[in-house]
Amino acid sequence: MATLPLALLLLRASRWFDQQLLEGLQRAGWPTLSPAQSLVFAYLDPAGIPPAELARRLGHSRQATQQLLNGLVALDLLALRPNPARRGGLLVTLTDRGQSLTRDARRLLAGLEHDLGARRVEQLRSLLDLFDPTGGADPRGPARRSPEPVVR
Numbered sequence: 347m348a349t350l351p352l353a354l355l356l357l358r359a360s361r362w363f364d365q366q367l368l369e370g371l372q373r374a375g376w377p378t379l380s381p382a383q384s385l386v387f388a389y390l391d392p393a394g395i396p397p398a399e400l401a402r403r404l405g406h407s408r409q410a411t412q413q414l415l416n417g418l419v420a421l422d423l424l425a426l427r428p429n430p431a432r433r434g435g436l437l438v439t440l441t442d443r444g445q446s447l448t449r450d451a452r453r454l455l456a457g458l459e460h461d462l463g464a465r466r467v468e469q470l471r472s473l474l475d476l477f478d479p480t481g482g483a484d485p486r487g488p489a490r491r492s493p494e495p496v497v498r
Contacts, residue, residue, distance in 0.1 A: 363458060370454040370476030375449055377421050386414055386424075387448060396429060423447055
């Protein structure tokens, strides 16, 4: 039996976590979200983020990001508010409802980690911490592309 590439295993694990999260949120009464919509929440900043910066972090076009935002605004999970630092600019922020969803999501993810077991989670964290393409920067911050992962 051939060994699967590590990248495929990591992708499968990421998709499993996201699927479990989305199903858990739906069971808790939240609207059905797509994986692309759930990823938006990983890149939000508490003070808000300009749509163009969010698009860059997601690796999407501005148009594709705007479509995601429109859907999340329609669900009253996100809002587009004036950016005080840029005349005519906007910031993507969580609504009160969006903050409730993120609290529920954190609880669900903590439950998934608990189910995996503390030892396994610590092993996974230790191994994944070895690869830091941001050079130690906040993963929600500006992306720093390097030709290969930085191994600490």
